[in-house]
Amino acid sequence: MASIAALGIGSGLDLNGLLNQLEASERQRLQPITQQQRSFEARISAYGKLQSALTKFQDATSALNLSTTYKATKSAVNSDALTVAAASNTPPGTYNVDVTGLARAYxxxxxxxxxxxxxxxxxxxxxxxxxxxxxxxxxxxxxxxxxxxxxxxxxxxxxxxxxxxxxxxxxxxxxxxxxxxxxxxxxxxxxxxxxxxxxxxxxxxxxxxxxLAENAELAVNGIAITSQTNVVEDAIQGVTLSLAKPGQAQVSITRDAEAITGQVEEFVTAYNELQTLVTKMTDYDVGSDTPGQLLGDSGVRTIQSRMSALMGETVTGQFSMLSDIGISRELGGQLKIDENKLAAVVQNDLPKLQEFLAGSDTVQGFAEKAKTTLTNLLADDGPIQSRLKGFESTIERLDERYFREEQRIASTVDIYRKQFAQMDSMIASMNSTSAYLTQQFSSLNAQLNKS
Missing domain, CATH: 2.60.40 (Immunoglobulin-like)
Structure with a gap:
């Protein structure tokens, strides 16, 4: 059988070029499959981003479900006789510290x-x-x-x-x-x-x-304390005092309202980022005539429905809804914080805020309800994993279809190649016969002309 490189030698035709054109035309059948593969791969990528955003929101919500979040404190000292470091849940209080001697080594x-x-x-x-x-x-x-x-x-x-x-x-x-x-x-x-x-x-x-070696000597609210080192731990519960020189200082441990407010703000920010992402993925850009990657997707609709229901959840207590602590839902689905209202709640009604968000022995808090919703959404049998598994299964079937189609194209092109080779051989034979006859006729004419 003639090879591709030899096609056209006998006929003088560009059979290789024609074969390539026919193969390119046949391969057009692969384009719809490729487009579908890319479409499902884009959906998988989109769901990956959605899962990441939900996980971030879950983390922010989990922080609101911890009692330690509402015990956050900060420390301050009014003297250079010492520095202070306090654990985040140290009980608030004011302590007078009198450093009378520093520890030294022998x-x-x-x-x-x-x-x-x-x-x-x-x-x-x-x-x-x-x-x-x-x-x-x-x-x-x-x-x-x-x-x-x-x-x-x-x-x-x-x-x-x-x-x-x-x-x-x-x-x-x-x-x-x-x-x-x-x-x-x-x-x-x-x-x-x-x-x-x-x-x-x-x-x-x-x-x-x-x-000679000496121990550090100090008094906290009049109580004498000795320490082997200049780093004194738990003389004040949860506080580490680093002694620098003899002198008096006042150590203040106060509730860290900014840290508590910051956790609520992280919750709102994570939710709004999730909403922005969902909107982008399900929107239709009229200007570019481009649909979102998950426009019309049933899994996203499920997520949107459950998240909307979550934001409307009520809690049994003096604060029953998000709006009671200064968080409202806007028309587009985003959350908005009334900073003054939230700050007042943290300052004046911290136990009520904790009960609303983290719950109590008798009350299921908002964060616990959110945990249930998010756990179900992110579970192996939840809408995200179900959709991802479906997309991956579809891509596998498209891969198999693509492979079979390539085999059919290869078979068709091989048939074309054989037919071209036969035609090339036939034309070459006809050209050879034509040339022989032309030569014979020319010779005959020459003899007739001589006679």
Whole structure:
């Protein structure tokens, strides 16, 4: 059988070009399938965005269902004697703090040596120390590794309760080993230091350099408190005090109305973003004559219906509807906040707000009702997943149809190719016969003319 490249050689016709045109024409049958595939892929993408928006709204709603949301507090201090960090649900209150002393770490230095790299004695060495809390450490040094630098490195590598360093005091024997407790307070203080082996007699503590450890001392509302560190936790419930210097300060823990209002605003923003997305996906752009990706989609209609019903839910209590806390629905379906009304509710009626949104032992709050609605919408058997599964199944069938259609097109083109090859061969044979006859007639005419 003649190949595509050989088509037209016998006839002189552009059979390859004609075959390509016929194949292109046949492949037009694939365009409707491709368009349907893209349409369903676009719907899957749209539903993915819709699912993401619903999940974001679910997260914002879930925050309103937590009791801790309504216990949010903020802290302030009026002095640089300390800084304060409070947990978000710390009980409100005002506390007078008087810092009378800061915690400090124990430190002591050794007598000086002339060369920090020189061995301090023959043979192996040892240094041991005990802390006030009863912890003991013994550091061994091998023969030939007893210089002041070796001692420093061995201490730092061998444990973490005591830190060693070397200072140079500029004297004739300037190098001193300095030992510091790694943490402040009397419990971390070094109570005993012993130098043994090659270090005995060659390294000794200098009592004049000893700085005793001290605990932080403060009073909170007149109650005396001591702390091993300058970071004092839970002297005030849920509050961490970081002491900076002696002095007096007033620590205020107040209800964080802005944080509570912000959670309600996040709920409204997430809902409005969801509504904007749904509107865009189900709208028809007259200017560009373009329908939304989910225009007329039954799953979206279900979501719209349930969300609309949710926004109209009532709660048994002093606040029964969203409008009671300053949230109203506009004509286009968006939510709008009356900031002054919401701020007044947070400031003056926080328990009622919490009961309306988060509920109580006897009242199902709005957020709990929203949780039920959103959980059902996002469930595996909900409208979103059902539609996605249907779209994916349709795309699979379109893929199969596309494959079968391509096979039919290939078969049709192959038939065309064979027919063209036969025609090309037949025309080539006819051209050959024609040329032979023409030659014979020319020869016959020439003989007749001679006679």
């Amino acid at each position: 430190t002591i230095a050794t007598q000086g040596v002339a060369d920090s790299a020189a061995q301090l004695g023959a043979g192996a060495g040892n240094i041991s120390f005990t802390l006030a809390n009863g912890t003991s450490h013994s550091i061994d040094l091998a023969d030939g590794s007893t210089s002041l630098e070796d001692v420093r490195n061995a201490i730092n590598n061998g444990q973490s309760d005591v830190q060693a360093s070397i200072i140079n005091d500029g004297s004739g024997t300037p190098y001193r080993l300095v030992l510091n407790s790694a943490t402040t307070g009397t419990e971390a203080s070094i109570t005993n230091i012993t130098y043994g082996g090659a270090l005995a007699g060659n390294l000794a503590s200098d009592a004049a350099t000893e700085t």
